[in-house]
Amino acid sequence: MPLKGGDRVVGVFGLLAGPLDEEASPPPAHLTPRQAEVLRLLEQGRSTKQIAQELQLSTETFKNHVRHLLRALGVNSRLEAVAAVRRGGAAETRDGVAP
Numbered sequence: 330m331p332l333k334g335g336d337r338v339v340g341v342f343g344l345l346a347g348p349l350d351e352e353a354s355p356p357p358a359h360l361t362p363r364q365a366e367v368l369r370l371l372e373q374g375r376s377t378k379q380i381a382q383e384l385q386l387s388t389e390t391f392k393n394h395v396r397h398l399l400r401a402l403g404v405n406s407r408l409e410a411v412a413a414v415r416r417g418g419a420a421e422t423r424d425g426v427a428p
Contacts, residue, residue, distance in 0.1 A: 356414065357402070364398045367391075368414060371407050 356365035370380045381391040395407065404410050 360398070360401055363394060364401055367394045367398050368410060371395075372411050372414075 356368055360368065366384070367380070370383065375383075377388055377391055377395075381388045384391065386394075399405065399407075399410055402410050402413055404413055
């Protein structure tokens with residue numbers, strides 16, 4: 330699956346390609362605490378259902394949080410969100426204006 334910036338998918342959510350980093354990438358400063366928490370859980374490859382249960386949210390409420398996160402990062406998918414933050418390229422919103 331091609332991603333923004335020409336990157337390609339190399340994994341599947343729920344499966345880890347290797348050990349988790351000792352320290353996760355710091356989230357972009359413009360994210361809310363909830364968006365940062367959602368991003369951290371997405372980085373771990375968890376499913377919608379798993380994360381919703383952990384955060385004690387309905388799946389629809391969680392999906393709303395994901396939509397807001399994607400908009401804040403200016404990306405189109407969960408995978409792009411994780412990749413953008415790991416590259417440090419998520420500082421601008423979709424319209425190209427820094428928050």
